[in-house]
Amino acid sequence: xxxxGKGEARATRWAVGITGASGxxxxxxxxxxxxxxxxxxxxxxxxxGWRVLKEELGWDAARRQDSIRRAFGEAADDGRLRLYPSGxxxxxxxxxxxxxxxxxxxxxSMGTLSAVAxxxxxxxxxxxxxxxxxxxxxxxxxxxxxxxxxxxxxxxxKLSRLGVSIVPAMPAFYYGPxxxxxxxxxxxxxxxxxxxxxxxxxxxxxxxxxx
Numbered sequence: 001x002x003x004x005g006k007g008e009a010r011a012t013r014w015a016v017g018i019t020g021a022s023g024x025x026x027x028x029x030x031x032x033x034x035x036x037x038x039x040x041x042x043x044x045x046x047x048x049g050w051r052v053l054k055e056e057l058g059w060d061a062a063r064r065q066d067s068i069r070r071a072f073g074e075a076a077d078d079g080r081l082r083l084y085p086s087g088x089x090x091x092x093x094x095x096x097x098x099x100x101x102x103x104x105x106x107x108x109s110m111g112t113l114s115a116v117a118x119x120x121x122x123x124x125x126x127x128x129x130x131x132x133x134x135x136x137x138x139x140x141x142x143x144x145x146x147x148x149x150x151x152x153x154x155x156x157x158k159l160s161r162l163g164v165s166i167v168p169a170m171p172a173f174y175y176g177p178x179x180x181x182x183x184x185x186x187x188x189x190x191x192x193x194x195x196x197x198x199x200x201x202x203x204x205x206x207x208x209x210x211x
């Protein structure tokens with residue numbers, strides 16, 4: 001936990017963005033783990049993201065706050081998880097003076113990635129990401145697209161050179177995954193590693209004495 005100037009504990013804060021790329025479950029699982037770790041989470045979901053949540057996970061895009069409550073329980077009501085409208089560019093997470101550890105956009109569409117790479121911040125998600133860059137905070141993007149063309153790759157390279165962590169949704173198989181949940185947890189675990197959280201979502205290479 002971070003400590004304030006008065007010596008009082010302040011909750012770790014992260015922003016999470018979910019866009020219209022396939023793989024919304026990655027964002028949902030990450031939020032579950034962040035809440036479990038005691039974090040405060042500011043959530044932004046694009047309109048396309050809501051469509052994917054409906055198609056992939058059966059969420060009711062017409063009753064957004066109810067969907068958040070069903071997915072995350074009391075955290076949606078007690079302040080630990082706050083859903084922001086994507087058009088609310090005046091939200092606290094859009095300000096550099098609002099203290100946060102960083103932001104994860106998971107999954108991240110190529111359109112959102114391009115907007116972040118070019119400093120186009122015309123909605124809350126891209127504005128919050130821009131704030132992470134200007135304040136020198138952690139920014140992790142999880143692109144979920146294939147195949148990739150040169151513009152996609154150039155945008156990722158540009159962001160990587162700015163210190164952004166590009167974490168493609170690429171599963172690993174060395175640890176013997178048996179279920180879809182195992183594959184999802186592997187990626188979420190990689191994100192948590194980069195964010196500085198301890199977890200046991202997957203077996204690490206060498207844990208069984210092989211390396």
